Amino acid sequence: MHRLYHAPLSPFCRKVRLVMAEKKVEVELVEEKYWLKDPDFLRRNPAGKVPVLRSDGLTIAESQAICEYFEETVPTPALMPSDPAARAEVRRLIGWFDDTFHNEVTSKLLYERVNKKLTGEGYPDSKNVKAGATRIKYHLDYMAWLLDQRRWLAGDVMTMADFAAAAHLSALDYISDVDWNRSSNVKDWYAKIKSRPAFRTLLADQVPGFPQPAHYADLDF
Template sequence: MLLLIHFPLDPASRKVRILLKEKGMAFELREERAWERHEEFLALSPGGDLPVLIEADGKPIADAGAIVEYLEETGPAPSLYGTEPRARAEVRRLAAWFDRKFQREVTANLLDEKIGRRIMGKGTPDSSAIRAGILNLKTHLDYIGWLADRRTWLAGDSFSMADISAAAQLSCIDYLGDVPWDDHQGARDWYQRVKSRPSLRPLLGDRIPGAPPPTHYADLDF
């Protein structure tokens, strides 16, 4: 069976977990605190990045992007990118938007400050970073709502890696209770559909000791 080395509130880890579930692939989880830089872990992921996928033969694949591409090439249907070249390009564009832009503008300012600093023992959060993250989050929620109002899913007619990438990031921020859902109905409606999918439900059971999520976090109806 596949083994995924992950951290529960790591968006990249969540992205791969959702993909594996969408493809119906059985896997086990092993939690790793990458910042502790254990030698055994660094031997599998020289860059110290999560997640790492270990195949049944023991061979590792590190980096979420590499893992996603590998699973798309070797795993079962359905494709989470689609088949038509232009549609696949749009999925990749939006997946990169959330993997990089949302991560940089929102996740790094909220999750890393509120949870990351605490569990890594790096002191108190930077209030200016948190304010920036909250402001940036509203812009991203507006964009999600704009996309969801014009398409069935974020990139088009089918659920795709664009939705998975967005949900992986946003579910971590929702764990903090920082998402103003009532002010962004379009994004809320989209996320409600996403978190009702069987592939996302296991993530809603994740808990960080001493930092519980808000009561609506695991509620499929908010």
């Protein structure tokens, strides 16, 4: 049995949850208040971050290490193409969302509005929120440009890159920070991915103090 220590709105945990659900890997989700630095948790991951996977004596931290592990051990359905250059494009885009998008958007909007309140770090810094709100437009436009040439973000098949992107956008959508009217390409892509059975776990999330907005779980948003 797999156990995943996670936080509901963490985009890194959401990426792992989507990959596991798509591959039909059963998982017990354990919410971890990682900021309290529980010694048991720190023993599992001295970096003090979620997600952390535990299964039969094996412990894996770092979201991409977990995703690649499941791609190698549960190869069907494949969430990466077999061609090395195409795999590189998938991993480039995962890096794009988990690093660039994360630094410019997720950390500026989600972490300011939600994480600071949950962890007791105080109020959102309006300068950061403004920067994130500006920058997400550029990223949505970049996605629209990619989706103009491709059916999915990394090419003509759905991959882990789509899950990485949807993990960030779904967390931001929980706090109504995504303007779905900016690009019909991006909206159509999100509608396709949101309607997958694997997505249901994310749509059921509830975060105390942050009620789920009506459109969040609506497949016809």
